[in-house]
Amino acid sequence: MSIKKSVLLIVLVLLVDQVxxxxxxxxxxxxxxxEVFEWFKIHFIENSGAAWGAKLNDFLPxxxxxxxxxLTVFRLFAVAGIGYWLYDSIRKHSSKTLVLAVSLIFAGALGNIIDSVFYGILFNDSISQVATLFSEEPYGGLFFGKVVDMLYFPMIDTIWPDWVPYFGGKSFSFFDPVFNIADTAISTGVGILLVFNKKAFAHKTKEEAFAEDQDLEKQ
Structure with missing residues (x-):
């Protein structure tokens, strides 16, 4: 996978995510x-922490x-590291599967970083009102933005039967997390690496690497 195709994919994911x-x-x-379907809703929440809404101050004093x-600084370093991994993978003519996966992970991580770094100075808050872009009264500062999530798939929302030990009569739902396009890109990239691990990290012969060099020069 060429660097042009990788950049195009990253830009496309970022565009859909941010729009x-x-x-x-x-x-x-x-x-x-x-409600879009019974099993799919657009549900607007904001996440100021890490995955699943966890916050460092929940664990540290x-x-x-x-x-x-x-958390934001850590994300910036992580994005930089993923970006270098992507660059190095393309430079070394790694498999298309690996470059595709890392491109998706990089795009998703960058998409959420944009929220964390800039949204606090671009929008006013959304509590009891619709937010305004480029507001004169932003809700936070640089590095204090909140990640916007909206994709919600409550595929199962029911009550445990009374005869079920301990859980009987309690509510049960699946799938609870609310996420966004950037999260989807990251999860897809990680999934590709897990499922197609051998293909992603396969070593190329010198002939295959030379052939790809010729293809890149023609593009």
């Missing part, structure tokens, strides 16, 4: 939900603001 987030921020109130800065 969807900006639309949700400027058309939905925080917590608002629209630090303030929420400090935890947010640490």
């Amino acid at each position: 969807s987030k900006i639309y949700i921020k400027t058309h939905f109130v925080l917590g608002e939900s629209v 630090i303030s929420e603001n400090t935890a947010k800065v640490i």
Whole structure:
């Protein structure tokens, strides 16, 4: 996979991700939900922490603001590392499967970083109101943005039968996480690496690498 195709894929994922987030921020109130299908809803939430809404200050004796800065800086270093991995993979003519997977992971990570770094100074808050882009009263500062999530798939939402030990009468739902396009890209990339591990990390012969060099020169 050439660097041009990789960049095109990254730009496409970022475009869809950011357009969807900006639309949700400027058309939905925080917590608002629209049912598309019984098993799929557009449900607007914001995540100021890591995966599953976890926050560093839940585990460490630090303030929420400090935890947010640490998490954002960590994400920036992680994106830089993934970006180098992608560059190195293309430079070494790694398999198309590996380059595809890393491109998706990089695009997804970068998409969420944009929220974390810039959304706090671009939007006012969405509590009881629809947010405004380029607001004169932004809800945070640089590095203090919240990640916008909206894709919700409550495929199962029911009550355990009374005869089930311990769980009887309690509610049960699947799939609870609310996520976004960037998260989907990351999960897809990781899934490709797990499922097609041997193909992704296969070593190429000198002849195959030379053939790819010739193809790149022609592009």
